[in-house]
Amino acid sequence: MNDYIKPLPQQVKGAVSQKYWDSLKEEKFMYQKCNDCDFSIFYARVVCPNCMSENLSWHQSAGEGTIYSYTTVFRTGTPGFKSEVPYVVGLVDLAEGIRVMGNIIGWDDPEALQIDQVVSLEFRKATDQYTLPVFRVIQEGE
Numbered sequence: 001m002n003d004y005i006k007p008l009p010q011q012v013k014g015a016v017s018q019k020y021w022d023s024l025k026e027e028k029f030m031y032q033k034c035n036d037c038d039f040s041i042f043y044a045r046v047v048c049p050n051c052m053s054e055n056l057s058w059h060q061s062a063g064e065g066t067i068y069s070y071t072t073v074f075r076t077g078t079p080g081f082k083s084e085v086p087y088v089v090g091l092v093d094l095a096e097g098i099r100v101m102g103n104i105i106g107w108d109d110p111e112a113l114q115i116d117q118v119v120s121l122e123f124r125k126a127t128d129q130y131t132l133p134v135f136r137v138i139q140e141g142e
């Protein structure tokens, strides 16, 4: 037991998402692709949402993406997050064609963030069971 007090998802043993969570612990971000129509899939599913095929395979993201949208949280009702305000939650479009929600970190001023700004995936260990993806802003000139 550690002192992580933020809410975490409830994992269901044997769920299709198990590989996703296990891979995060190894600092790999895995998503699915449909072997029949080549559609990229995130979050993990049993059936392709594009063609209904069950012929899916897992692939590792390179972790490069751009900000699709974001919001800055200045006040939170969730006790575990109170020490972190302001923080940024965003939707990131990864280069593999999937959209992922996560914290956006590495900024000096959240009001200077831009839609389509380049971000890079990093991993944050929350507990022994959970590692979470976060996205670091890539500054111009880096």
Ligand SMILES: [Zn+2]
Binding pocket: 034, 035, 036, 037, 038, 039, 048, 049, 050, 051, 052, 053
């Ligand atoms: Zn498909």
